[in-house]
Structure formats: structure tokens, C-alpha cells
Amino acid sequence: MARLQKSTTLYKHPFCKGYWRDAFLELKDTKMLVFAALIVALRVALKTVIRIPLGPSLDITPAFLANALGAMVYGPVVGALGAVVSDLLGVLLRGDSYFLPYVLTEISGSVIFALFFYRQKITPTRVVLSRFSICFFVNILLQTPIDMLYQWFYYGYANVALTVPRIFKNLFMFPLESVVLTVFLNAMQPITYRMKLTYNGEAKLSFSKKQIVLLVVLVAVGIASVFAYLPMHYRSNSLSAGYSVEQRIEANSSMEPIVKDNTDDWDDETLMTCVESAYKEFMGKEITYNVAIYTVADGVEMNDELWKLSKSKAAAHEALTKVAAATIVVNEKTGEVVSFTLK
Numbered sequence: 001m002a003r004l005q006k007s008t009t010l011y012k013h014p015f016c017k018g019y020w021r022d023a024f025l026e027l028k029d030t031k032m033l034v035f036a037a038l039i040v041a042l043r044v045a046l047k048t049v050i051r052i053p054l055g056p057s058l059d060i061t062p063a064f065l066a067n068a069l070g071a072m073v074y075g076p077v078v079g080a081l082g083a084v085v086s087d088l089l090g091v092l093l094r095g096d097s098y099f100l101p102y103v104l105t106e107i108s109g110s111v112i113f114a115l116f117f118y119r120q121k122i123t124p125t126r127v128v129l130s131r132f133s134i135c136f137f138v139n140i141l142l143q144t145p146i147d148m149l150y151q152w153f154y155y156g157y158a159n160v161a162l163t164v165p166r167i168f169k170n171l172f173m174f175p176l177e178s179v180v181l182t183v184f185l186n187a188m189q190p191i192t193y194r195m196k197l198t199y200n201g202e203a204k205l206s207f208s209k210k211q212i213v214l215l216v217v218l219v220a221v222g223i224a225s226v227f228a229y230l231p232m233h234y235r236s237n238s239l240s241a242g243y244s245v246e247q248r249i250e251a252n253s254s255m256e257p258i259v260k261d262n263t264d265d266w267d268d269e270t271l272m273t274c275v276e277s278a279y280k281e282f283m284g285k286e287i288t289y290n291v292a293i294y295t296v297a298d299g300v301e302m303n304d305e306l307w308k309l310s311k312s313k314a315a316a317h318e319a320l321t322k323v324a325a326a327t328i329v330v331n332e333k334t335g336e337v338v339s340f341t342l343k
Contacts (some may be wrong), residue, residue, distance in 0.1 A: 008199040014076075014115045020117060023075035030075045035197065036082045039070035043086045048093055064109070064177065065184050068130070071183065073197045079110035079118075099153065102144045103166045108138045113241070121140035121200055122189065124211045127182045132218045135174040136225075140167050151242075175215055182207070231282040238277040239287065240310075249307045251275045255291045258328055262340040266323070270296040272306050274314040276325075286338055289328045294320040 006029065011019045026032045047063040083106035091098045116122075144167070185206040189342045192198040207215075243251060255273035260266070272294040280287045285318035290310065296302065299321040306317075314320055329338040 006336045010121060010200055011119050014120075016120070020077075023077045023114070026074045026078045030236060032078060032197075036070060036074050036078050039066050039073075040082045040086045042066040043070075043082075044089045044093065045107060047086075047090055048262065051106055053089070064134075065181060067110055068113045068117065068181055068185065069188055069192075071110050072117035072189075072190055074114075075118035075155060076114035079114045080107045083107045083110040097154070097282070099146075099150050101149060102143075105138050105143050105146065108142060109134050112138065117185075120187060122205065124182050124205050124207050125214060127185065127205065128178045128211065128215050128218065131178040131181055132222070135170040135177075136222055139170045171219065174222065175219055178208075195239070234280055234282045234284075240275050243275075245308050247305050248275070248310065251278070251289075252307045252309070255289065255326075255328060258330075258337055258340065259293055259326060262337075263342060266293075266295065270300075270302060272296050272302065272314070272320055273309060274307075274309060276311040282331070285332055286329050287332050289330065291326045291328055292322055293324040293326060294322050296320060333343045 006025055007018065007022055009018060009022070014020075043063045043066045046066055049062055049337075052106050067079075067083075070082060074082075075274065084103055087106040088098075089102045113130055116126045116133075118128070182205045189198065189200065240248070240251065252272070252274050255269050255275060259271060259273055274292045274294065275289050275290050277290045292314060294314060294317075296306070300306075300319045306319075309317060309320075311324055315322065325343040327339075327341040327343065329340075330336070331338055
């Protein structure tokens with residue numbers, strides 16, 4: 001196969017013209033494109049077929065090993081294009097509906113690996129930092145809003161609780177995956193060097209004491225960041241924003257008997273209660289509901305069409321007249337009303 005006379009330079013960092021010039025030249029190298037096609041096929045196969053179970057809801061999908069190997073060989077430009085192709089092929093093979101924003105996580109993972117590995121001397125520190133960057137910045141910070149957007153797009157609601165286990169899973173798996181990736185690249189680097197795919201034949205990826213400390217520090221930083229974020233997230237994001245229709249019907253209708261049990265103002269009226277917001281402290285047992293209280297026009301039958309109304313739709317409904325609001329604190333497990341405040 002024809003091959004370009006490319007530079008064999010190793011760079012200290014990716015923030016220079018030469019690094020990106022070589023990365024773009026890989027697009028003209030037939031051998032690199034063939035290798036990229038093999039990596040894409042391997043990524044799709046590994047992601048679709050192979051999962052290594054480690055425990056309940058914990059497993060390793062070794063596709064990230066192929067991704068890292070490819071990024072080390074052909075860099076961020078070919079890597080980004082390969083990520084798009086592997087994402088499309090994976091969706092087609094699984095028969096899933098395609099949601100375009102997810103390709104951003106595939107591209108980001110490939111590019112981050114390339115920024116740490118392509119045309120550079122690979123060390124355990126680079127391996128650890130690359131895997132941490134992907135687990136934290138891509139799998140947590142980037143994918144979480146994409147997951148919520150996906151839920152809104154297909155189901156009409158976003159369940160924040162679904163993202164929490166994945167956050168902790170990424171933080172737990174990152175140290176183990178870093179070690180596995182280090183061993184893998186240690187084995188593959190001499191092979192790719194002999195095949196003239198990479199330009200550094202050294203393979204001495206052993207962890208020093210300092211690098212073990214770095215691994216522990218990064219785990220601590222990740223866990224601390226999550227525990228700092230989650231309380232703020234719970235305080236500033238209403239649970240009701242993620243209600244499905246069934247959940248909203250249940251929440252709205254459950255507030256009506258609480259209001260009537262705690263007031264005598266509307267004994268003869270038909271009431272409709274609407275949960276406008278619901279907040280829960282992180283790791284807390286109580287949910288604070290802010291509830292709008294409406295009287296229902298004579299002759300209007302109470303049904304699920306009314307109970308499913310959200311804040312804005314209830315306020316605009318011609319059969320409903322808002323007469324008050326209440327703050328109701330309920331124990332999530334027992335359903336006991338902890339406090340009731342009428343406004």
C-alpha cells in the first residue's frame with residue numbers, strides 16, 4: 001500500500017501546529033485508514049457483544065481499550081471520524097432509535113484519548129488522566145444532560161435519579177479501568193512500533209508511588225465533586241419537572257385529601273390541587289411540595305384530564321380558579337405529613 005512520508009516526531013503536548021498537521025495527514029494515509037476501519041469494527045463488536053460482569057449493575061465493556069489503541073495510532077482527527085462511524089453502526093446493529101447528541105460522547109472520548117496518547121511518550125500518569133477525563137468530563141458532565149434530553153425527547157420527562165447510579169459507577173470503575181488500560185497499552189505499544197504505526201518503542205508503563213497517589217487523589221476529587229454537586233442539584237431542581245403523566249396524576253391527586261384534612265375553608269367545594277414544585281434534600285427522607293389549590297367550576301367532573309395538569313396548564317384552565325397555595329412536607333417512605341403551611 002502507498003504510504004506518505006510523514007514526520008515521526010514525538011510531541012510533549014498536543015498544543016502545537018506540528019501535532020495537528022500530522023493528525024490531519026493521517027487522513028491521506030491508506031494504511032492508517034485501513035487500521036481505523038479495523039478498530040471501528042472491533043469497537044462495535046466489543047460494545048455490542050462483550051461485557052465483563054464485576055457485580056450487580058457493574059461491568060466492563062472493553063470497547064474503550066480498542067478506542068484508546070486507535071487514538072494512540074491515528075490521532076484525534078481520524079479518531080473523531082471513526083467515533084461517528086462506530087456510533088452509527090452500533091445503533092444500526094442494535095436496532096435502537098438514533099439520538100444524534102450521543103455521538104458527542106463518542107467523539108469526545110476518542111479525541112481525549114488521542115490528546116494524551118497520539119505522538120507522545122505514554123506514561124501511567126497520562127493513562128490515569130485520560131481515563132479520569134473521560135469518566136468525569138464525558139461520561140458524567142457531558143452525558144448526564146444528554147441522557148436527560150433523550151428522556152424529554154422520547155418520553156416527555158427526565159428522571160434525574162437514573163443518572164445518579166451511573167455517576168457513582170464511573171467514579172468506582174475509573175481506577176480499575178486505568179490499571180487495565182495501562183497493562184493493555186504496555187503490551188500493544190511494542191507491537192504497533194514494530195508495525196510502524198507508532199514511533200515510540202518503549203513500553204515501561206509501571207506505576208510509581210507518586211502515580212498511585214495521583215490515582216487515589218483523582219478518585220477523591222471525583223467523589224468530593226459528586227457529593228458537592230448532588231446537594232446543590234437536589235435543592236435547585238424540582239422533582240416534579242421529571243414527572244411522567246402517571247406520576248403527575250398521582251402527585252396532584254394525593255395532595256387534595258391532605259389539604260382538606262388540614263383546612264376547613266373549602267369543605268363544600270370541589271378542589272383540584274397541583275404540585276408546582278417538589279424538592280428533596282440529598283439523602284433526605286422528606287419531600288417539600290409547593291402546591292397550588294384550585295376550586296373547580298360547577299358541573300365539571302374531576303378526572304385524570306384535570307389531575308394530570310402541570311403548573312402552567314392548570315393556571316390557564318378555564319374551569320379552575322386558584323384560591324390559595326400550600327407548602328406540604330411529606331415523609332417519602334411513610335407518607336406521613338410532617339408539616340402543612342397554608343399561604
